[in-house]
Amino acid sequence: MLPAATTPPFPFVEGALFLIDKPQGWTSFDVVNKLRWKIRKHLGIKKYKVGHAGTLDPMATGLLSLCVGKWTKRLQELEGLDKEYTGTIRLGATTPSYDAETEIDETYPTDHLDLxxxxRAAAGFLGEIEQLPPVYSAIKVDGQPLYKRARRGEKIAVKPRSVRVDRFELSNFTGETVDFTVSCGKGTYIRSLAFDLGEAVGSGGHLIALRRTAVGPYRVEDAWQLEELLEAIGDPAS
Known part of the structure; x- marks a missing residue:
């Protein structure tokens, strides 16, 4: 049985699961480090385990699942859960990172596009597919994350991986941007879906907004805002 999200009073000694709505601009490790610092300060100890169950890029917002204390042993139970995302793709341009974190490297016509x-193109990405992860990713090759090598300008051969996409719905097409909802299995890169969709319709594309709305049965509507959680944990126990 999956663990239930923790509510006050927080059982830091026994372990807990926290659902956090990650702010934009924060890395997943930023959130982990901030929560670890707060709990250590609250408990008055030097070491405490905190881990997350699935990275979100700094640009993205939404549901980040963190296990603390003894429950970090349960992270594997959460990592394999299906995920749901919403966001926006910009068509007519590509970037090296497949999102807005890097500069546009090529532009394409969009006059031929309609919703x-x-x-129809999105339907071609449903089911079990082979996906090429972005070179700007945390995947490790020879012990080093790909994004570090990409930033040094190294040429990187990335191997495709099998992923599963259950839902890829598009709406609100403006002529240049389109909104989406994706439900998918573990390891799916939404940035790659954005890039591949643009390639499929001959216009190029990259991700400009992303929000994770669900991980398995957990919903972002039930998540803490980070600052509210830190305030709820409070000052050191007397």
Missing amino acids: ALLQ
């Missing part, structure tokens, strides 16, 4: 064409 029906995009929806």
Whole structure:
């Protein structure tokens, strides 16, 4: 049985699961480090375990699952859960990172696009597919994250991986941007879906907004805002 999200009073000694709505601009490790610092300060100890169950890019917001204390042993139970995302793709341009974190490197025409064409292309990515992860990713090759090598300008051969996409719905096409909802299995890169969709319709594309709305049965509506959680933990226990 999956663990239930923790509510006050927080059982830091026994372990807990926290659902956090990650702010934009924060890395997943920023959130882990901030929560670890707060709990250590609250308990008055030097070491305490905190880990997350699935990275979100700094640009993204939404549901981040963190296990603390003894419950860090349960992270594997959460890492394999299906995920749901919403966001926006910009068409007509690509970037090296497949999102807005790097500069546009090529532009394409978009006059031929309409929502029906995009929806037909999106249907081609449903089911078990082979996906090429972005070179700007945390995947490790020879012990080093790919994004570090990409930032040094190294040429990197990335191997495709099998992923599963259960839902890829598009809406609100403006002529240049389109909104989406994706439900998928473990290891799916939404940035790659954005890039591949643009390639499929001959216009290029990259991700400009992403929000994780669900991980398995856990919903972002039930998550803490980070600052509210830190305030709820409070000052050192007397």
